[in-house]
Amino acid sequence: MLREVPLFGALAPSLLLYFLAALLVFVIVDRLVTRLGGYRLLWHPSLARFGLFLCLFSALVLAT
Amino acid sequence: MEGNLERTAKIAQVGGPAPGLAPAKIQQGRDVRRPVSAQIKQRKAPRPSTGVDLAKPLLGPPWIPWIFAAKTTASALIALWIAFAFNLDQPKWTLLTVFIVAQPQSGLVLAKSFYRIIGTLVGAAAALLLVSLFAQERVLFLGTLAVWIGLCTFASKLARNFTAYGFVLAGYTVAIVGIPGALDPGNAFFIAQARVTEISLGIMTTAAISHLVLPMSLAQSLRRAVASSRTELADAAVALLEGRAAAALWTKLLGQVIAIENLRASAVFEDRDIRDRSDVIRRLGVAMLGVIDVAQLLGRSADWLRACPAVPVPGLTEALRTAADAIGLWRDGKLDAAGLRHSFVRASADLPLVRALCRESFVPDEDVIRGAAAIGYPRDFFGAFAAFAEAHEALLSPQPQPVRPARFAVSNDRVGAAWAGLRAALALLVAGTFWILTNWPSGVTATILAAVATARLATMEGGSEAATKAAFLFALSTFPAFIVVEVLLPDASGFAMFCLVVAPVLFFCAWLMAHTKTAGLGFLAGLYFASVAMFQDRMAYDPVGLIGTSLAATFAVALTAVLFAIIAPDTPEAARRRFVKAMRRAFEGIAGRPQVGPTEFVTSTVEALDELRRSLPPDRGQDVAAVDSGFALLGAGRELIRVRDQGRSRRADAGLADDIACFLASNERQPLDRAVSAAREASVKRLAEVRDDGLGVADARAAGLEMVAFAAVADELERCRELLFDHKLQGAPIHVA
Secondary structure (H helix, E strand, C coil): CCCEEEECCEEEEHHHHHHHHHHHHHHHHHHHHHHHCHHHHCCCHHHHHHHHHHHHHHHHHHHC | CHHHHHHHHHHHHHCCCCCCCCCHHHCCHHHHCCCHHHHHHHHHCCCCCCCCCCCCCCCCHHHHHHHHHHHHHHHHHHHHHHHHHCCCCCCHHHHHHHHHHCCCCHHHHHHHHHHHHHHHHHHHHHHHHHHHHHCCCHHHHHHHHHHHHHHHHHHHHHCCHHHHHHHHHHHHHHHHHHHHHHHCHHHHHHHHHHHHHHHHHHHHHHHHHHHHCCCCCHHHHHHHHHHHHHHHHHHHHHHHHCCCCCHHHHHHHHHHHHHHHHHHHHHCCCCHHHHHCHHHHHHHHHHHHHHHHHHHHHHHHHHHHHHCCCCCCCCHHHHHHHHHHHHHHHHCCCCCHHHHHHHHHHHHHHCCCHHHHHCCCCCCHHHHHHHHHHHHHHHHHHHHHHHHHHHHHHHHCCCCCCCCCCCCCCCCCHHHHHHHHHHHHHHHHHHHHHHHHHCCCCHHHHHHHHHHHHHHHHCCCCHHHHHHHHHHHHHHHHHHHHHHHHHHHHHCCHHHHHHHHHHHHHHHHHHHHHCCCCHHHHHHHHHHHHHHHCCCCCCCCCHHHHHHHHHHHHHHHHHHHHHHHHCCCCCHHHHHHHHHHHHHHHHHHHHCCCCCCHHHHHHHHHHHHHHHHHHCCCCCHHHHHHHHHHHHHHHHHHHHHHHHHHCCCHHHHHHHHHHHHHHHHHCCHHHHHHHHHHHHHHHHHHHHHHHCCCCCHHHHHHHHHHHHHHHHHHHHHHHHHHHHHHCCCCCCCCCCC
């Protein structure tokens, strides 16, 4: 995990960048699952979506 | 509203389909995307007994305050824990944010969060700009800061719903970030970054918790509101057609139209299904307004008929009974919109012809006109109600049909918004000047809090009352806050113990927030506790600092209260003036260019009327009269627009609208008298036209309609005159709007 990233001369927290990247991936995956109807099988779709985002976010942080 | 919620919720818990409730298929957005055949099958099949239906509230309405309080406490503690774990500079802003964002409905949190984050970012950027420009010159700095906050408050008053909230935030984030930034210009960027981080953390935590744990969705409230308004409208219509008085019901329905429109505006953020049906819901609101409007006229004409049975209107009672039965069937779900319209057509067939009535030469002109109105209003009412039923059916249909979007005009109050902006700017200037002159150590807090309080309260109802209460509350809560923060907290070790001490206070504040009556009190108490306690990962206990902050908070809110009382105070007189102004503009729009359409006129007037109703104390007879006369003006304006759109007599209605606008401008009796007699004359003239045999069928029909419309205008204006002038000396009128 990187600590801080210089962005136009200012140091931005790397978590923010990870967050944005994870958001991008999440939007794609979310669209896909919605189209395939995956959320219909679940009890609490919003909880599942939250969990999915959390997984993507942590995976991205841990992978780099 | 509360009672309805309870009733619907009870029915939902039992499990059967509620009579007024939308079919199960539209209660969950994701089901709608299934093919239509699947829905039909699903409707016939019994509900599966296992599995939780999210459309049903898990716990009933009595639990809502407790759930809300628990959720808010949980999100506050989680946010604080994260802030401690990441060692953020000032976790108190996180806690503060949780209390500002917390709302019993989850949809509100999401919508608010979106705008709040945008507002925060804009505010932080503006603060950095101001710091980089004027950090050395504190007078110039505070001046520009005040101007910025004033502008943002002005914009927030003009904008609607959550856009307003974004503007308030852009204003006060500038104070939160800018003042500490200016004191330490070298670290301004890091301060801004820290505040934005803390605020965003609070927003996200609250949004996540409120969305995940026992969500209470706004879309559901909207559907429930629509369902209950359907039942209530039907009840009121049946009562009206059967000749029972139901004035209170109609006024309540008017409030519900506004409530539905506000819910819709927020729920589009939350639910894709609602977004798709947004226009249909608007059409439903407009149709409902139409029904309410005609109902007023019909009710009065029925009263007149009962009082004066000389005019023969054969078949009226039967027609009304047929219609009432049909509406009853429709309410119970045994008749669809098409069937309802069919029944209305049958009922209208029972009504006598206006032309036949006009031929009755032995009845005085005025009675003939009233009789014609008594025939015309039921027809209008049937048409309006059928339109409502069709709009409702369109809303429930599985595939949202494209509709012509209805234009909802909003009556904006630019002057009021300008005053609010001035007030916010002055709050910052006065507090800042006081801080500079006295060199008060807690002056920073006082200035920031004064700016936050004035900017935030400007968008709330009853700001001055809330500020006055809060001033006393803050002065009193120094002692309990001192005990909690300085006596109990130092003995707590570890986060668990910290929670044990802090949670009860947070829970109590949130619990107060959940009740409408104490919402402002709870919100301010939470705000006070969050800003006074100054939680840190490594707490530095500073009793003197606590008392200083407490004093600063009290000073800030007291200043706010004083400013609210001095600058454009929110008195009933001011409310009435605002209303008269809005109405004048509406009537000028009828005659002049650009012309307002009927929907725009009705919606803007109804909104102004609702604002008036909310800002007046309910027990003063004179104010009730003002609301009631507002109703009368609404009816008069609607009929005038109708005549105008018929396009046969441009001169008469334009002159009338001018007279009414003139009356509203001067508040004198003369122009109103002139308008009444002009309307009466126009009506008699139309009667003569109808009696004239030279007219073709279409023309005679149009003349008949205009006759009724002008008679209605005259009636409404007379009622208005009676309320405003004749009852002035006698005190409270009997009419209750």
